[in-house]
Amino acid sequence: MNDTFLKVLRGEKAKTTYTPIWIMRQAGRYLPEYRQVRENVDFLTLCKTPELAARVTMQPVDVLGVDAAILFSDILIPVEAMGMKLEFSEKHGPSLSEPIRSRLLFERLAMPDPEDDLPFVIETVRILKSVLKVPLIGFSGAPFTLATYMIEGGGSRNFLNTKRMMYANQGLFDGLMAKITGTVISYLRAQIRAGADAVQLFDTWAGALSPEDYRVYALPHVKRVIRELAGEGAPLIYFVNGCAGLLKEVKASGAGAIGIDWRVDIGAAVKKLGKKTVVQGNLDPCTLLAPTDEIKRKAWDILEKAQGAKGHIFNLGHGILPEIPVENARALVDIVHEWKGRQQP
Amino acid sequence: MNDTFLKVLRGEKAKTTYTPIWIMRQAGRYLPEYRQVRENVDFLTLCKTPELAARVTMQPVDVLGVDAAILFSDILIPVEAMGMKLEFSEKHGPSLSEPIRSRLLFERLAMPDPEDDLPFVIETVRILKSVLKVPLIGFSGAPFTLATYMIEGGGSRNFLNTKRMMYANQGLFDGLMAKITGTVISYLRAQIRAGADAVQLFDTWAGALSPEDYRVYALPHVKRVIRELAGEGAPLIYFVNGCAGLLKEVKASGAGAIGIDWRVDIGAAVKKLGKKTVVQGNLDPCTLLAPTDEIKRKAWDILEKAQGAKGHIFNLGHGILPEIPVENARALVDIVHEWKGRQQP
Numbered sequence: 001m002n003d004t005f006l007k008v009l010r011g012e013k014a015k016t017t018y019t020p021i022w023i024m025r026q027a028g029r030y031l032p033e034y035r036q037v038r039e040n041v042d043f044l045t046l047c048k049t050p051e052l053a054a055r056v057t058m059q060p061v062d063v064l065g066v067d068a069a070i071l072f073s074d075i076l077i078p079v080e081a082m083g084m085k086l087e088f089s090e091k092h093g094p095s096l097s098e099p100i101r102s103r104l105l106f107e108r109l110a111m112p113d114p115e116d117d118l119p120f121v122i123e124t125v126r127i128l129k130s131v132l133k134v135p136l137i138g139f140s141g142a143p144f145t146l147a148t149y150m151i152e153g154g155g156s157r158n159f160l161n162t163k164r165m166m167y168a169n170q171g172l173f174d175g176l177m178a179k180i181t182g183t184v185i186s187y188l189r190a191q192i193r194a195g196a197d198a199v200q201l202f203d204t205w206a207g208a209l210s211p212e213d214y215r216v217y218a219l220p221h222v223k224r225v226i227r228e229l230a231g232e233g234a235p236l237i238y239f240v241n242g243c244a245g246l247l248k249e250v251k252a253s254g255a256g257a258i259g260i261d262w263r264v265d266i267g268a269a270v271k272k273l274g275k276k277t278v279v280q281g282n283l284d285p286c287t288l289l290a291p292t293d294e295i296k297r298k299a300w301d302i303l304e305k306a307q308g309a310k311g312h313i314f315n316l317g318h319g320i321l322p323e324i325p326v327e328n329a330r331a332l333v334d335i336v337h338e339w340k341g342r343q344q345p
Numbered sequence: 346m347n348d349t350f351l352k353v354l355r356g357e358k359a360k361t362t363y364t365p366i367w368i369m370r371q372a373g374r375y376l377p378e379y380r381q382v383r384e385n386v387d388f389l390t391l392c393k394t395p396e397l398a399a400r401v402t403m404q405p406v407d408v409l410g411v412d413a414a415i416l417f418s419d420i421l422i423p424v425e426a427m428g429m430k431l432e433f434s435e436k437h438g439p440s441l442s443e444p445i446r447s448r449l450l451f452e453r454l455a456m457p458d459p460e461d462d463l464p465f466v467i468e469t470v471r472i473l474k475s476v477l478k479v480p481l482i483g484f485s486g487a488p489f490t491l492a493t494y495m496i497e498g499g500g501s502r503n504f505l506n507t508k509r510m511m512y513a514n515q516g517l518f519d520g521l522m523a524k525i526t527g528t529v530i531s532y533l534r535a536q537i538r539a540g541a542d543a544v545q546l547f548d549t550w551a552g553a554l555s556p557e558d559y560r561v562y563a564l565p566h567v568k569r570v571i572r573e574l575a576g577e578g579a580p581l582i583y584f585v586n587g588c589a590g591l592l593k594e595v596k597a598s599g600a601g602a603i604g605i606d607w608r609v610d611i612g613a614a615v616k617k618l619g620k621k622t623v624v625q626g627n628l629d630p631c632t633l634l635a636p637t638d639e640i641k642r643k644a645w646d647i648l649e650k651a652q653g654a655k656g657h658i659f660n661l662g663h664g665i666l667p668e669i670p671v672e673n674a675r676a677l678v679d680i681v682h683e684w685k686g687r688q689q690p
Contacts, residue, residue, distance in 0.1 A: 160631055160668055167635035210629050210662075211610045212646070244590030245609035264590035265556045284555050286505055290512035301557070317555075323505055 002134045005068040008311040009198055009235040009257055009278055018340035019303055019312055020067035021333055022137070024239075025319030026060035027072045031326060033059045043088050047073050050123040054131075057124070061134055063326065064333045068135045068198070069128065071191070073121060075141030075202055078187045079150060081112035082179070092154070099153030101161060103172055111182050114190030121187075122194045129195035138196030140188050142203035142238070143180045143225070144218035150176070159208050166217050173217070181221040185228045192234040200237040200259065201225060207242015207261070215249050222253045237280055241318060247272040262317025267305035278311035285316045288324040288332060295328065296335045303339045347479045350413040353656040354543055354580040354602055354623055363685035364648055364657055365412035366678055367482070369584075370664030371405035372417045376671060378404045388433050392418050395468040399476070402469070406479055408671065409678045413480045413543070414473065416536070418466060420486030420547055421494060423532045426457035427524070429495065437499070444498030446506060448517055456527050459535035466532075467539045474540035483541030485533050487548035487583070488525045488570070489563035495521070504553050511562050518562070526566040530573045537579040545582040545604065546570060552587015552606070560594050567598045582625055586663060592617040607662025612650035623656035630661045633669040633677060640673065641680045648684045 005020040007013065028034055034056050038046065046052050057072040076094050080086040085097040100106050115122060128136050141149075149155075151162045165173045188199045206218050226236060239259030240250050247269055250258055257278035260269050266282050273279060287298050299314070306312035314336045320329060350365040352358065373379055379401050383391065391397050402417040421439050425431040430442040445451050460467060473481050486494075494500075496507045510518045533544045551563050571581060584604030585595050592614055595603055602623035605614050611627050618624060632643050644659070651657035659681045665674060 158631060158666060160634065160666065163629070163631035164634045167632070167639055207608060210607045211613075212643070213629070242587075242608065245613075246589075262555045263552060263587065268556075268590075284508070284558070286503060286508035287512070289505065289509045294512055298557070321503060321505065 001132075002067055005313060006135050006197055006235070008313055009237070011256075011278065011310050013311040016340075018337050019314050021314035021336040022066045022068040022070065023060065023064070023316055023320050023329065023332075024070075026064065026066055026070065026329075027056045028320060029322035030320055030324045030329065031059055031063060033063060043074070044086070047077055048120045050120050050127055053120070053124040054127040057128055057136075058132065061132070064330050065337075066134070066333055068137050069132055070137040070200070071121070071124060071128070071139060071196065073124070073139070075139070075146065075204075076149060077121065078112060078114075078118060078140065078183055079146055081117040082109045082150075082183060084109075084150065094149065095154040096149060097153065099161065100150045100176060101165065106172060106176055106179075109176075109179055111179055111186070114187050118187065118190075122190055125191055125194040125196055135197035136195065137237075138188060138191030138199040138234075140184045140199070140201060142201045142206065142218070143177050143184055143221035144209070145203050145205045146180050146184070147173075147176055148205045148208075150180070156205075159205065163213075166213070177217075177221050181224055184225055188225070188229055188236075189232060192229070192232045196234060198235045198237065199229070200239055201255075203238065203240045205242075206240050206246065207244075209246075211246055211249055214246050219249055219253060222255075226254045237278075237313075239280070243269075251277065257311075257313070259315065260317065265305065266302050267308070270306060270309045273309070275308065276310055278313065279306055279309040280313040280315050282315070282317040283332070285318050285321050285324070288316075288320070288328040292328070292331050292335075295332055299332060299335050300339055303336065346477075347412055350658060351480050351542055351580070353658055354582070356601075356623065356655050358656040361685075363682050364659050366659035366681040367411045367413040367415065368405065368409070368661055368665050368674065368677075369415075371409065371411060371415065371674075372401045373665060374667035375665055375669045375674065376404055376408060378408060388419070389431070392422055393465045395465050395472055398465070398469040399472040402473055402481075403477065406477070409675050410682075411479070411678055413482050414477055415482040415545070416466070416469060416473070416484060416541065418469070418484070420484070420491065420549075422466065423457060423459075423463065423485065423528055424491055424495060426462040427454045427495075427528060429454075439494065440499040441494060442498065444506070445495045445521060446510065448520075451517060451521055451524075454521075454524055456524055456531070459532050463532065463535075467535055470536055470539040470541055480542035481540065482582075483533060483536030483544045483579075485529045485544070485546060487546045487551065487563070488522050488529055488566035489554070490548050490550045491525050491529070492518075492521055493550045493553075495525070501550075504550065508558075511558070522562075522566050526569055529570055533570070533574055533581075534577060537574070537577045541579060543580045543582065544574070545584055546600075548583065548585045550587075551585050551591065552589075554591075556591055556594055559591050564594055564598060567600075571599045582623075582658075584625070588614075596622065602656075602658070604660065605662065610650065611647050612653070615651060615654045618654070620653065621655055623658065624651055624654040625658040625660050627660070627662040628677070630663050630666050630669070633661075633665070633673045637673070637676050637680075640677055644677060644680050645684055648681065
């Protein structure tokens with residue numbers, strides 16, 4: 001197995017010969033092979049059909065040559081298992097009916113048992129482990145990010161309902177966060193025990209919080225996830241979108257590896273995160289619209305700036321966009337792999 | 346005239362007795378008095394009718410007791426004068442037809458003469474100057490932010506078309522930025538000459554850029570605006586939304602005052618911006634949904650952390666939201682005014 005990704009995650013970059021790369025949303029609409037599968041099946045069914053989910057998980061490994069696969073699923077899958085009705089529309093994205101804004105609705109929420117309530121995820125992991133030649137990343141949304149979807153009922157611009165609950169009904173908010181956090185922990189643990197080699201916690205919306213609010217309302221729950229999974233033997237990557245103003249706090253999460261978005265200089269981020277943290281990121285996803293020379297210049301700049309970290313896993317700063325030409329994604333993988341050679345004459 | 350706001354902007358905070366406050370979008374839908382005016386007139390007509398625009402500009406001065414008024418208008422008003430068709434819908438916000446993605450459409454764009462092409466703005470400023478008891482802030486969108494609307498044709502999630510042009514057709518992008526920048530300069534100069542006491546440049550979408558891209562594609566044009574207006578005698582505030590990762594670059598703009606959003610600690614921002622910069626901000630707009638005690642605690646925390654700056658103008662970190670109760674906005678103004686008293690026993 002290609003274990004460069006895991007070596008870097010474990011702080012053993014000295015034992016590797018190049019910087020590993022994977023791409024957030026690497027199994028997705030920009031890939032013709034993925035679109036072909038989706039022609040016959042809707043998004044949620046795809047997530048819930050282990051053979052198909054495993055197939056699209058493997059596509060980018062074959063097509064792009066990335067150094068890790070990430071389980072094909074959606075961060076709201078465990079939320080559905082908590083008892084909310086989940087729907088996806090091409091135009092408006094995910095929606096959850098009866099958003100949680102009262103104690104009554106909160107109390108109805110279950111804490112799912114992954115083996116019983118999300119068996120298709122566990123089965124997908126098992127299938128993948130038997131065939132993959134690269135490490136498998138399991139994942140979950142981070143507690144605050146999941147809470148925003150559950151309280152807003154979908155995506156949001158200003159997170160008004162979430163913040164209203166934080167400020168005006170902290171008891172309910174804390175209760176909700178505790179229930180979500182428990183769910184996240186058992187969900188990730190089950191993925192690890194089924195075979196996931198590493199897990200990523202996606203905090204897509206933490207960047208909507210002021211540093212003080214992040215410290216009070218989001219960070220303690222992330223810390224708990226990290227603490228409770230520490231004994232499972234799989235490294236954890238904590239990705240925070242919009243992290244530029246939160247790096248001190250994010251470092252305090254205790255995560256061994258931190259994924260950053262592109263709106264911060266990776267050199268400056270490495271300085272703040274310190275030499276004991278593995279960093280992941282952080283090319284602007286739109287860069288893949290540029291000519292290859294410019295992609296190379298920007299990617300190599302990131303590779304150089306990240307050298308001060310304990311280790312560097314190359315990634316985009318957010319998910320790859322459906323509009324990106326596959327050949328540019330493939331070129332990026334080659335560009336990243338090529339770089340380390342350049343460093344060793 | 347209450348000139349506390351101007352004194353702080355000029356670096357004379359020692360001559361003031363409290364921290365001045367105004368609120369971005371302070372004339373807006375959260376105010377019943379504003380909604381009453383809007384019952385009889387659509388948004389664009391309101392912007393273009395000097396008597397009405399002046400009236401709503403004054404409303405928050407009377408209702409809230411803020412220390413400055415900001416011209417009621419929209420950042421896309423000069424874009425319309427450049428020759429693009431502008432429409433607003435309640436649901437989808439602004440749209441500009443025939444977005445600029447080709448040299449042909451770019452070449453059709455005019456550089457408006459504010460006195461001739463935007464006479465209603467100039468007239469609104471003149472009316473306000475004859476009646477206001479607080480300083481008047483004129484404003485414009487910053488060049489990059491205006492470019493995103495012109496290239497995307499409205500708001501955007503990923504700024505894909507903008508970035509595609511930056512990376513793949515830099516000649517066209519630079520030409521567009523030059524035309525926009527010239528427009529911004531003459532537009533702000535005309536507002537100042539008609540009587541605006543200060544101006545604010547809104548860079549609402551600069552935070553979508555990586556620090557490197559900001560430095561290459563946005564900053565030079567902001568610098569030019571600041572340089573060319575330096576002799577006009579009105580201080581300039583440069584507001585950058587999503588600035589946390591850009592503070593070093595934003596400081597290099599040369600702006601005497603910098604407005605920051607709430608996703609960065611104001612104490613950390615002051616440290617990066619240095620003692621020669623006046624800082625403006627930065628309460629999360631959603632904080633105004635909290636109980637008054639919590640609003641006070643958070644506002645006073647900001648007031649204390651901002652003391653290291655050359656001066657501090659209190660503001661939200663972005664525009665006030667339609668859902669905010671007026672009494673909470675009024676309470677915030679009192680809370681800010683009250684604070685300085687606490688500091689002087």
